[in-house]
Amino acid sequence: MATERKLYWGSxxxxxxxxxxxxxxxxxxxxxxxxxFSKGEHxxxxxxxxxxxxxxxxxxxxxxxxxxxLAALLYIQDKxxxxxxxxxxxxxxxxxxxxxxxxxxxxxKATQVILFKMKNADADVPQEKLDAAKNELKYWESYVSEEGxxxxxxxxxxxxxxxxxxxxxxxxxxxxxDFPKLAKYTETLKARPSVAETSPPHWKGTxxxxxxxxx
Amino acid sequence: MATERKLYWGSxxxxxxxxxxxxxxxxxxxxxxxxxFSKGEHxxxxxxxxxxxxxxxxxxxxxxxxxxxLAALLYIQDKxxxxxxxxxxxxxxxxxxxxxxxxxxxxxKATQVILFKMKNADADVPQEKLDAAKNELKYWESYVSEEGxxxxxxxxxxxxxxxxxxxxxxxxxxxxxDFPKLAKYTETLKARPSVAETSPPHWKGTxxxxxxxxx
Numbered sequence: 001m002a003t004e005r006k007l008y009w010g011s012x013x014x015x016x017x018x019x020x021x022x023x024x025x026x027x028x029x030x031x032x033x034x035x036x037f038s039k040g041e042h043x044x045x046x047x048x049x050x051x052x053x054x055x056x057x058x059x060x061x062x063x064x065x066x067x068x069x070l071a072a073l074l075y076i077q078d079k080x081x082x083x084x085x086x087x088x089x090x091x092x093x094x095x096x097x098x099x100x101x102x103x104x105x106x107x108x109k110a111t112q113v114i115l116f117k118m119k120n121a122d123a124d125v126p127q128e129k130l131d132a133a134k135n136e137l138k139y140w141e142s143y144v145s146e147e148g149x150x151x152x153x154x155x156x157x158x159x160x161x162x163x164x165x166x167x168x169x170x171x172x173x174x175x176x177x178d179f180p181k182l183a184k185y186t187e188t189l190k191a192r193p194s195v196a197e198t199s200p201p202h203w204k205g206t207x208x209x210x211x212x213x214x215x
Numbered sequence: 216m217a218t219e220r221k222l223y224w225g226s227x228x229x230x231x232x233x234x235x236x237x238x239x240x241x242x243x244x245x246x247x248x249x250x251x252f253s254k255g256e257h258x259x260x261x262x263x264x265x266x267x268x269x270x271x272x273x274x275x276x277x278x279x280x281x282x283x284x285l286a287a288l289l290y291i292q293d294k295x296x297x298x299x300x301x302x303x304x305x306x307x308x309x310x311x312x313x314x315x316x317x318x319x320x321x322x323x324k325a326t327q328v329i330l331f332k333m334k335n336a337d338a339d340v341p342q343e344k345l346d347a348a349k350n351e352l353k354y355w356e357s358y359v360s361e362e363g364x365x366x367x368x369x370x371x372x373x374x375x376x377x378x379x380x381x382x383x384x385x386x387x388x389x390x391x392x393d394f395p396k397l398a399k400y401t402e403t404l405k406a407r408p409s410v411a412e413t414s415p416p417h418w419k420g421t422x423x424x425x426x427x428x429x430x
Contacts, residue, residue, distance in 0.1 A: 052354065052357075053354075063306060064305075064306055064309045065313075066309050066312065066313050067313065068312070068313055068316035068317055069316075070312075070316045071309070071312035071313040071315065071316040071317075072312075074289075074312040075305070075308070075309045075312050075313075078305050078308055078309075078312075079305045079309075090279075090290070090293050090294045091278060091279055093290070093293055094279045094281050094286070094290045094293075094294075097281065097283075097285075097286035097287075097289040097290050097293075098280075098281050098282065098283055098286040098290075100286065101283035101284075101285045101286040102283055102286075104319070139267065139268075142267075
């Protein structure tokens with residue numbers, strides 16, 4: 001069935017994964033366009049017309065185009081409020097907004113290590129980069145709530161925003177041994193249908209790197 | 216008058232400036248805590264209790280603490296919807312969310328150049344860093360709407376998010392000669408009371424650096 005909803009995504013793109021999860025949580029159908037980075041498809045004319053930065057996610061919903069993953073989450077919640085991925089109180093939402101934005105730090109710190117290893121396969125990662133990533137995980141260990149999610153008792157946009165990065169860090173070898181709450185949290189996430197069903201397809205049956213094994 | 220609303224900010228912190236502008240736009244009073252970076256006051260016990268990252272802005276509103284500047288903007292709009300800094304339609308809001316999140320790119324690209332010069336005062340900035348900053352400005356030049364704001368005819372959270380970085384880039388010497396719409400846009404912003412009244416106090420009467428003069 002043709003739909004006006006269309007998502008360009010790439011296997012292993014954690015920002016794109018966020019949008020896949022949100023669409024699944026909302027039960028929204030969409031035209032799924034899996035692109036291959038190795039073929040440069042994120043720089044294809046189709047995508048560049050919609051997203052001059054040539055990146056995924058590139059998300060189209062009728063006349064709306066939203067390409068920043070966190071913006072797409074806010075838009076999807078705004079346009080399709082039910083089932084809600086935001087708490088009912090403004091105080092609860094404040095915490096979700098905070099963790100949503102803060103998840104960029106997880107991305108930055110992990111990416112610093114991963115990019116270093118991509119460029120210097122045989123060199124040791126500078127300790128300061130490892131320390132920064134480990135310190136970031138300490139914050140998130142303290143954020144996991146008693147009830148098990150990042151911003152309180154329910155699964156919210158905060159989990160959609162941070163979850164893919166935490167799971168990807170495990171894929172890259174982070175044991176999370178020193179972070180028992182996060183370790184348990186990622187298991188909860190991975191068992192959730194919206195997350196399991198959208199997990200990067202190329203991960204299945206292939207081993208991950210061990211670049212974050214020190215974490 | 217004592218208030219339960221409190222903002223820790225630093226002169227020249229563009230993320231903190233965003234929050235100052237939003238509070239002014241909403242006409243909200245607050246306890247203004249101007250900290251001095253040079254004295255390490257962002258790492259003070261007062262702030263670390265509220266914000267383990269030891270950064271500004273640190274924003275307190277009753278029981279709510281929000282420290283990520285974009286999260287603070289979303290919270291302030293959510294809690295105090297009038298006067299609104301979001302469009303009335305979900306399509307309009309989608310564009311605001313997109314530009315709000317995208318403004319992080321402006322920050323990143325400009326900061327790359329500024330940090331290089333802070334560490335290497337006498338060296339030339341690598342061309343690729345200058346090109347990245349210039350390319351970023353090209354995107355924003357294309358975003359300025361006919362009506363003069365970043366996400367349509369009205370001043371929105373998108374302007375609050377991106378404006379301080381564009382104005383700060385001028386302070387650091389960017390002439391915006393090649394970006395006539397942005398040059399006009401920043402003048403409009405600087406004339407707006409919420410922006411003019413919250414402009415970094417230490418800018419008054421002191422010259423800025425010329426590290427972005429190539430832009």
